[in-house]
Amino acid sequence: MSALRVVLLVGSARPPGTGNSEALGSYLLARLAEGGMGTEVFHVHRCQRPEKERALFEAVGGADVFVLSTPLYVDALPYLVTRCCERMAAHRAAEPQEHRSRMVALVNCGFPELEHTLTALDICGVFARQAGFVWAGGLGLGGGEAIGGKPLEEVGGMTRHVRGGLDLAAEALLADRVIPEEAQAQLARPMIPSRLYTTLGDIGWLRTARKKGTLRRLWDRPLG
Amino acid sequence: METHAHGPQVIVDPTTLNPAKRTLLLNGALAGDETLEPVEEALLALLREERTEIRGYAMRDVPLAHCQGCFECWTTTPGLCKTEGDAGREIAAALIKSDLVVILTPITFGGYSSEIKKAMDRIICLVLPFFRRVDGEVHHSQRYPSYPALAAVGVLPAPDEEQARIFRSLVGRNALNMDCPVTAVCVMEAGTPPPILRDSLAADLEPVLAHVGGRVA
Numbered sequence: 312m313s314a315l316r317v318v319l320l321v322g323s324a325r326p327p328g329t330g331n332s333e334a335l336g337s338y339l340l341a342r343l344a345e346g347g348m349g350t351e352v353f354h355v356h357r358c359q360r361p362e363k364e365r366a367l368f369e370a371v372g373g374a375d376v377f378v379l380s381t382p383l384y385v386d387a388l389p390y391l392v393t394r395c396c397e398r399m400a401a402h403r404a405a406e407p408q409e410h411r412s413r414m415v416a417l418v419n420c421g422f423p424e425l426e427h428t429l430t431a432l433d434i435c436g437v438f439a440r441q442a443g444f445v446w447a448g449g450l451g452l453g454g455g456e457a458i459g460g461k462p463l464e465e466v467g468g469m470t471r472h473v474r475g476g477l478d479l480a481a482e483a484l485l486a487d488r489v490i491p492e493e494a495q496a497q498l499a500r501p502m503i504p505s506r507l508y509t510t511l512g513d514i515g516w517l518r519t520a521r522k523k524g525t526l527r528r529l530w531d532r533p534l535g
Numbered sequence: 536m537e538t539h540a541h542g543p544q545v546i547v548d549p550t551t552l553n554p555a556k557r558t559l560l561l562n563g564a565l566a567g568d569e570t571l572e573p574v575e576e577a578l579l580a581l582l583r584e585e586r587t588e589i590r591g592y593a594m595r596d597v598p599l600a601h602c603q604g605c606f607e608c609w610t611t612t613p614g615l616c617k618t619e620g621d622a623g624r625e626i627a628a629a630l631i632k633s634d635l636v637v638i639l640t641p642i643t644f645g646g647y648s649s650e651i652k653k654a655m656d657r658i659i660c661l662v663l664p665f666f667r668r669v670d671g672e673v674h675h676s677q678r679y680p681s682y683p684a685l686a687a688v689g690v691l692p693a694p695d696e697e698q699a700r701i702f703r704s705l706v707g708r709n710a711l712n713m714d715c716p717v718t719a720v721c722v723m724e725a726g727t728p729p730p731i732l733r734d735s736l737a738a739d740l741e742p743v744l745a746h747v748g749g750r751v752a
Contacts, residue, residue, distance in 0.1 A: 324603045356601070384602060385655045386708040387646045391601050394649035397565070422666075422673045430646075430708055433701045437644040509666040509673055516664040519610045530663065533614040534628040535679045 316349045317484075318374040320367065322381025322392040324356045331458040335417050336380030338463045338474060342481035343376065355381075355391045364395075368402050376413050376484055377444060379435060382455065383420035387431050400442040407443075414444035415480065415490060419455030421512075423505040425498065427453065448490035450480060450498050456512065457502045472500040556747050558582055559633040559683070560591040561626075563640035563651035570725035571639055571690055577733045578637060578688065581740070585748030590629055594650035597622050601653060608660035614678060616660050623657040631661050633683040635747040638706075642689040642722070645701030655709075662712070669711060677714050684717040685710050686743040688736065690725050719743045 319340050323330035333354075340350045351370050358367045371377050381392050388396070416435035418428040428451030439446040452473065463470040463477075476497030480490045501508070520526040560578065564571040575591075582589050600618045607617045616623045630636055640651045647655065661682075662675040687706040691698060699722040710718040721739035723732065737744070745751060 324601060325605075330604075382604060384604070384652075385659065386712060387652065387655075387705055389602065389604075390649055390652040390656045393643065393646065393652045397643060397649055400644075424672055426672065427708070430701060430704045433697075433704070434644045434646045437698060437701065441644060505673065513665050516610065520613075523611055525610060525613055528613045529610070530678065531613045532679055534624070534631050534661070 314347055314349045315375040316351070316373060317343045317376040317378060318367075318370045319350065319352045319378045319380060320358075320371075320392075320395070321352065321354045322379060322389055323354075324389065324391060325460070327354055327357075329460045330382070331419050331455040331460055332380040332382050332417070334458050334460060334463055335419060335452065335455075335473070335477070336378055339378060339380075339415075339417065339477045339481055342478060343484060346481065346485040348376070348485070355389075355395050358395065359391075364398065367395075368399055371399065371412065372403070372406075372408050373410055374412050375410075376415065376447070378415050378417065380417040381419075381431075383418055383428050383431050386427065388418075388434055396438045396442070400438060403442045412444050413447040413484070413487075414439040414442075415447045415484065416449040417452070418449065419452040419458075421454075421456045423454045423501060423503075423508045425451040425453040425495075427451075446489075447484060448480075448494075450476060450490065450495055452498050454502050454505075454508050457508065469502045472497045473502065556585070556587040556635075556749065557633045558587045558589045558635045558637060558747055559626075559629050560589060560637045560639065561651055561654055562591060562593045563638065563648040564593070564595060565641060565648055565650060566595055568641060570692075571641065573729060574688060574690060574723070574727075574732060574736075575639055577729065577736055578639060580733070581736055581744060582637070582747070585744050585750075587635065587747045590633075592622075592626065592654070594654055597626075597654075599623055599626075599653045599657065602656035602659070606664065609664040614660050616657055618657075623654075626654050627658050627660055630658060630683065631679055635684045635686060635743055637743075638685070638687040640687070640689055641725075642691050642695075642698050642702050645698040646705050674712050682714045682716070684719075684743045684746045685713065685715040686719045686721075686740050688721045688723070688740075690723055692725055694724060717742050717746045 319336045321333045323332040418431045420427045432449035476494040479494040665676040667676045689702045
């Protein structure tokens with residue numbers, strides 16, 4: 312019997328190895344690999360050419376688990392992810408899938424509260440059902456910028472609960488169960504207290520602007 | 536009607552009597568989907584009754600690069616997306632200069648179509664990177680002193696309560712983040728007969744139509 316397969320689609324447009332979505336998805340993938348699953352990773356911005364898109368759709372079609380890990384863009388899935396979902400749903404409707412695939416979504420946002428991600432997770436659930444996946448559940452994460460695009464283990468204790476939640480999700484997926492509520496409860500625990508997160512975030516923007524020489528122009532209104 | 540360099544349809548009604556009020560209409564119909572046409576016609580008729588200047592973009596005809604998530608519109612070129620040569624800056628400018636933005640879209644998995652999303656992702660330059668709290672929840676601070684009202688019209692192939700709920704939630708989140716003074720949502724099914732279609736739009740969008748028409752709703 313061949314090993315079960317999992318495909319990760321990273322929804323961030325950032326270069327591979329630098330995004331928070333990839334860090335989260337890769338952690339989950341590593342746990343599934345430890346459980347014996349074969350893994351494959353795609354980046355949505357690298358699947359725009361027809362042959363790349365076809366390779367993604369075929370890999371997902373043959374996968375036992377499809378993981379979408381994506382940032383939140385303007386309260387929903389990013390354009391490239393939305394487009395990919397539209398095209399994948401159409402592809403799967405045109406070529407009915409014989410293989411039973413489950414889908415899980417990880418949505419992270421730069422706001423401290425995970426509530427911002429709930430609409431996008433709902434969208435993922437509808438996509439999963441329309442595209443013929445078995446919806447295994449979604450996980451939202453607030454304060455994603457605290458990860459800094461690094462592997463979760465490297466970020467250290469701050470991501471302990473995030474890793475704990477993803478561990479629970481991996482256990483559930485390996486056992487062919489839906490993701491338990493406790494996994495989301497773990498991710499709901501803030502990596503950094505909200506007020507500290509926003510203060511550090513604001514300071515970070517100012518420091519970046521100072522380095523770039525744009526500090527005095529940060530509040531510009533060039534289009535108004 | 537004019538044709539723009541980037542290809543979108545620009546609708547400026549020469550008979551407008553209230554040119555101080557501007558409306559931006561983003562049509563998110565996907566390639567080959569003509570089901571939104573009668574809805575757009577009804578929308579335009581209602582907007583013309585409010586004597587507002589209308590600028591419309593058929594997004595599927597507008598080449599637009601995807602947002603790269605680089606945040607350079609906040610730190611390197613504050614207020615402007617770094618990507619030039621497409622309609623991204625133009626649409627962002629049209630949006631912030633409008634009194635009303637109307638999003639017309641097929642409802643895709645409960646959300647906007649990808650054609651709408653490619654524009655929406657490019658407008659984060661209109662807010663600041665800094666945080667503010669609204670009812671205990673964190674959002675971005677406003678770059679501009681005021682933002683347009685928001686109307687969203689979502690078209691479903693068949694009744695679907697779950698997708699309608701998600702769509703209303705999404706529009707509400709957008710309105711909150713963009714500090715829109717007035718918001719209205721209309722969800723309808725494709726193929727709705729014109730008289731019903733017009734009445735539904737008029738009833739559901741009344742708050743924003745009154746806003747742009749300078750009436751009391």
